[in-house]
Amino acid sequence: MYPAPYPLHRPPQPAPGGNGLRKIPFALAECSVLDQNGSGENDYGDGATVAVDVAFVHKIEDVDVRPVSEWYRWVVQRDSPGTEPTVTKVGPSPGAYDFETYVYCPAPWDLYDHMHVVRQAHSLTISDRKYAADTDRFAPYVEEAAVDDIELWRSSGPEATETPTGFLTVLEPDLELYGKLYGSPSVEWEAGQSVPMPAFDAGFGSDEKDLEYGGARIKMDSSQSRFTAATRWQQDVEDISHHEFAHALVQPLExxxxxxxxxxxxxxxxxxxxxxxxxxxxxxxxxxxxxxxxxxxxxxxxxxxxxxxxxxxxxxxxxxxxxxxxxxxxxxxxxxxxxxxxxxxxxxxxxxxxxxxxxxxxxxxxxxxxxxxxxx
Missing domain, CATH: 1.10.390 (Neutral Protease; domain 2)
Structure with a gap:
């Protein structure tokens, strides 16, 4: 990783997502400072401010085959010499690949003050806590689809392929929030999307470039009839899950x-x-x-x-x-x-x-x- 150009020995406030991150089974979770705007110094000793681009580098157990990242911009201010710097503003970084849509932010831990997570053997199903009852109802069918797709690949897929053995799905009925998730815009007819997550070492901070993608994130529009219908909703939830998980399954192969x-x-x-x-x-x-x-x-x-x-x-x-x-x-x-x-x-x-x-x-x-x- 690139060394931090600004001496932030520890994050001056909790890591992205706060306590919500504790609900996610991370194999790796750390921050890497990638760039800064401003020197962080002030000749008069107060009001020194710097904008720092920070990658939240993480690898979710079973979901990712390589570390991936979400890019933030922290505005860091020091009021006077010798005082601890504090973060005054956090938002998506505009600097990743020069396109805001490639920062993979916001994730659900950024959108939801209270994140509901259903953790099962092959799936993480996430929503805002106010939709917890619906999410608990859908999650068993999401898990069943995950098991089906993984078993198909295990039984008939080629050997020596790095494919995930679990999937992360966000269920969001609010179309505005759904469109914001992972900075990946949606189209009008879309019911769900598998968002490719580039491996953090693919051109950033390492010479290892054997995989372009470390995994994928699934988001589904849970306002659609496949989730809200009185009949066949179980089959329809499995159908969209089977489809999106198939995309995520082969994403690291690209x-x-x-x-x-x-x-x-x-x-x-x-x-x-x-x-x-x-x-x-x-x-x-x-x-x-x-x-x-x-x-x-x-x-x-x-x-x-x-x-x-x-x-x-x-x-x-x-x-x-x-x-x-x-x-x-x-x-x-x-x-x-x-x-x-x-x-x-x-x-x-x-x-x-x-x-x-x-x-x-x-x-x-x-x-x-x-x-x-x-x-x-």
Missing amino acids: AEFSTGTESVRQWVVEGFAEWVALRFDTELASWRIENNVSGQGFDGKLPDWDSDATSASMGCTTSYLAFRFIAEKSGDAAALRFVTDHYRHPDQLDGQLREAVGMGASEFEAAWATYPRSHR
Whole structure:
């Protein structure tokens, strides 16, 4: 880590989140001073102020495979020479990558004065304490989905992959607060999001750059009908959890930004997550195909859709059918090997499809095009 340029031997006030942090099973939790604005000195001896960018570096047991960080800006003031400096203001740092959306702040321990945490074997489910009763009701189904996804990877996934064995989920029904969580804006049709958390050593404070991402954080809009409906809410809570946990499961596999010229294909990202989710709810799978593909304009192309509700629904479902096509043709192990290889080397799609199903990309797309049509 970078040495602190300003001599803060200990945080002059409690660590970010205060007592709420004690509810989280951290394997690592420490602060690293990254930058400062101002010297912290004053020739006249009073009113000396410095703005300090501080990374809260942390690793949550089972959830993270590498330390990740949340970036704050502390405004530190010393009233007179020899007095203890105090923090007068804390907020998200504007300095991480020069974009406020990449500071992963606020986390739930910043938003909630009283954070409710349900800790289970494979999941941490978090909300504001005023929603504790609802969170306690949803948490067993969140845990069941976590167990399903982890067991699928354990039984059929490639060996020697660093994947999490637990997930952190924040349930937030207030859309304004939901949009603020982790500094990751949402779109209108979004029900949940897996927020990638870069490894703290990926270009900051270490030469170790073997993983771009150390983990992910899940946030879900718990105001939506999948949480509030009188019937089937249990299956719907599991469905969104299966989907978002699938994203989080493979996030540490994603290659560094500098690898190749291609990014991970959207149909692989969403197709994998939907394939994991819908394998546990075949009734819902049939409903989505009927509603999102049947009667829609299907051009036989692998989806690369825009962010609007109609195209997102169809894009997710046709992506699911692409991934299901791979799994039915070659098996679960081949499908999980394919997603692993593609996340690691997104510029090698043609060879990865040949390995998975014996067809290059163009041939695969042509063969798959008949598959959605046969399920319409």
